[in-house]
Every structure is written in structure tokens, then in C-alpha cells.
Amino acid sequence: MDGFERRTSIKKEKILNISAALFQKEGIKKVSISRIAKEANVSQVTIYNYFESKEKLLYEALIYFVNQTWEEYLEIAQRSIPFEEKMKLFIFDKGQVASHLHEEFYNYMMDLYKTEGNYIEQLYQEKALPAMMQLFNQGREEGFIDSNISDTALFVFLQMFSDYVQKDEMGDQILPLTEELMKLFFYGIAGKGESKKPD
Structure with a gap:
């Protein structure tokens, strides 16, 4: 160059x-x-x-935002810290960022996500999903995730969530619930994770 x-x-x-x-x-x-x-x-x-x-x-700005967000998630996922600490960072830091996106920008992003072969879906399938499965393996090793839950079950759960958020009527409902949904995703309805914000 x-x-x-x-x-x-x-x-x-x-x-x-x-x-x-x-x-x-x-x-x-x-x-x-x-x-x-x-x-x-x-x-x-x-x-x-x-x-x-x-x-x-x-x-192009949306693609830039998606790539920057992915790099930030990946940086947290690759830190040498316990699995639960990573989850707290995802929920409290990244969850709050997502919940403060302007509705127009969020809806534009979701409209793109619904199109066949879109960039966000490609990034999810090719990079994000493998990284999440590695993260879940760390959770298993540290006793945070039940070792009886298979990779297949986790994959199906993730795919169900992905398919759901692509539905036309879901955008307005999901945005204000981002932090709650992330807590539910990582801790389940039992809510075993600590709720306080990390230092």
C-alpha cells in the first residue's frame, strides 16, 4: 500500500x-x-x-460497527480470566451498549440480518459460533456449564435464538430487553449467576 x-x-x-x-x-x-x-x-x-x-x-458503517463489536467480543472471549467473569463483561458492558442503540439503526441491522446470505449471518456462522463453542468448553471445564449438555444441544439452542430474532415482529420487543435476555441466555431461568456489576 x-x-x-x-x-x-x-x-x-x-x-x-x-x-x-x-x-x-x-x-x-x-x-x-x-x-x-x-x-x-x-x-x-x-x-x-x-x-x-x-x-x-x-x-458500510453498519458492517464497520458489526466488525468492531465482534472484535471486542473476541478480545473478551480470549482473555485469561474465568468463564463467569467473561459472562459478566458480556452482560453488563456489551449488553448495555446493545440496549442503547438507536431504534432506527437497530431495525436497519435486523432487516439486513433477515436477508439471505447476509454479512452478519456469515460472520456468525464462520467466526462467532466456533468462538462461542470454545467459550462454552471453558465453561464446562470450570464447572459453570453442565457437562451433560452436548455441543449439539448448545448449537440447536443458539440456532433457535438466532432464528427467533430474525422474525419480523421481534425487533421492537428484543431491543429494550437486551440485558435481560443475555442474563437469561448465560444463567438460565434459575439465575445462578451473580447479578452485581463487575469491578
């Missing part, structure tokens, strides 16, 4: 970073290209040269 390509790449990432942050916080309709250009300290022409339209920028 030469100097021009590197500068272009850095500029595009800055635009995506700012766009994703604005869309998450303020929604889609309220955020204009001119606002993004001002925040990113670039011209509107530059944004259109890179992304052609607001719709394409929105899509």
Missing part, C-alpha cells in the same frame, strides 16, 4: 467510525452527510466519492 492508498484508507475508516457512532446514537434520518462531513473534517464530495450515497455509507 503506497502513501496515497494509506491516507485514503485512514480517511475512510475515520468517516466510517464517525458515521457508525452518529447512526447508533441519533438514528439514520436525523444524521446528514453534511453532518458526517463536518465531524470527520472532510468535504461532502469526498464522502460521495468514497461511498456514492448515504445508503451505501450506512451499509
Whole structure:
């Protein structure tokens, strides 16, 4: 990559970073290209040269957000800490982030997730699911997950959850319940996990 390509790449990432942050916080309709250009300290022409339209920028910003979120989850999953500590981080930190997504951005993401062969589903199947199964193996080894629960049962449970959230009418119901659903997912209805926030 030469100097021009590197500068272009850095500029595009800055635009995506700012766009994703604005869309998450303020929604889609309220955020204009001119606002993004001002925040990113670039011209509107530059944004259109890179992304052609607001719709394409929105899509790329969503992919950027999904990739960043995945990297953050993976970093936690790979830490040398007990399984239960990882679960607390997922629930209290990442769960709160998800629950504060603007409804427009969340619905856009869920609409994409419902399309066949979409990027989010590919990421889930190819990277997230194998990483989660490794994490569950750690939970078994530490006695947090019942060793009698097979990988097949866990996979079916995860797939049921994935299929459910893709239903048309589920988006509005799930978003405000994100933290509760994560607790239910990891601790079950018995609620054996500690509920206090980690230090």
C-alpha cells in the first residue's frame, strides 16, 4: 500500500467510525452527510466519492460497527480470566451498549440480518459460533456449564435464538430487553449467576 492508498484508507475508516457512532446514537434520518462531513473534517464530495450515497455509507458503517463489536467480543472471549467473569463483561458492558442503540439503526441491522446470505449471518456462522463453542468448553471445564449438555444441544439452542430474532415482529420487543435476555441466555431461568456489576 503506497502513501496515497494509506491516507485514503485512514480517511475512510475515520468517516466510517464517525458515521457508525452518529447512526447508533441519533438514528439514520436525523444524521446528514453534511453532518458526517463536518465531524470527520472532510468535504461532502469526498464522502460521495468514497461511498456514492448515504445508503451505501450506512451499509458500510453498519458492517464497520458489526466488525468492531465482534472484535471486542473476541478480545473478551480470549482473555485469561474465568468463564463467569467473561459472562459478566458480556452482560453488563456489551449488553448495555446493545440496549442503547438507536431504534432506527437497530431495525436497519435486523432487516439486513433477515436477508439471505447476509454479512452478519456469515460472520456468525464462520467466526462467532466456533468462538462461542470454545467459550462454552471453558465453561464446562470450570464447572459453570453442565457437562451433560452436548455441543449439539448448545448449537440447536443458539440456532433457535438466532432464528427467533430474525422474525419480523421481534425487533421492537428484543431491543429494550437486551440485558435481560443475555442474563437469561448465560444463567438460565434459575439465575445462578451473580447479578452485581463487575469491578
